Amino acid sequence: MAAAKGFGDPKKEQAKPQQAQQQQAAPQQQPEPAAPAPARRAVVRETPQVVVDRMFRRILVFTGVPVFTGMALFPLFYYLRVVMDIEYPLWIVYVSQVLTFGGGLFGITYGALSASWDPTREGSAMGWSEMQANLSILLNRNKQ
Template sequence: MPEDRQSLPFEPKGARKVGSSSGASDPAIRQEAIPRYVADRMARRVAVFTGLPTVAGMGVFVGSYLLITKGVADIAPGLTLAGSGFFFLLGLVGLSFGVLSSSWDPQPGSLLGLENLTPNVQRMRQSIKAQKQQSKTD
């Protein structure tokens, strides 16, 4: 009875239901949890918001090495470690931000996606709450 189910927290409004009259007999047509255009948008955002800080974190090592070997500056190893650790941590935050700032609408939204952050966090919380309630009833 797919027609009677409630929509999922992350399901876009107006999504086609599995079991509708046109796709009920075709097993190749299935409903995805995350639509393809949203997954592609998330992947691009994650690549940017995680990739750039990760490259910067590795660049701290290279930059420190070059500055020390050329005699330009005497940089403490702890400072190099702290600088690279900061950028790697920023990349970890960028991973979550890239996923949570993606628009679930067919339109891509703004460049940073800050307007999508609050609704997506609320959807995530609702989904976690629904999963916990479902696991308690099982």
């Protein structure tokens, strides 16, 4: 009987299960692992919990203030336009939102860098000197 066109030879189809069984019966040979590389001592340093909490508080403040200011500007602009009927250019709304929400993004970085990374020292309120010291630490580590 002739095989239907496009479905292959039935004799070859019967040979395929036998080949699969032979391959399963043959032991799997895995390549030998390469010689281990010389062990490097990884220096793992954990950030103390005091420093992490200090960073988190500063990030909340330096991010939260601009973001909530930007959110408060939405109803203010609505009030000025609809209730007070004051006409102002729309770009003022766009620029104010970019500055406030962009300031929130900047606050994440500044909050982490302006915290004192010394667990025994709290640091200043604005953290400008700590930010300069921590930024120099980050930049010097990249050069090594």
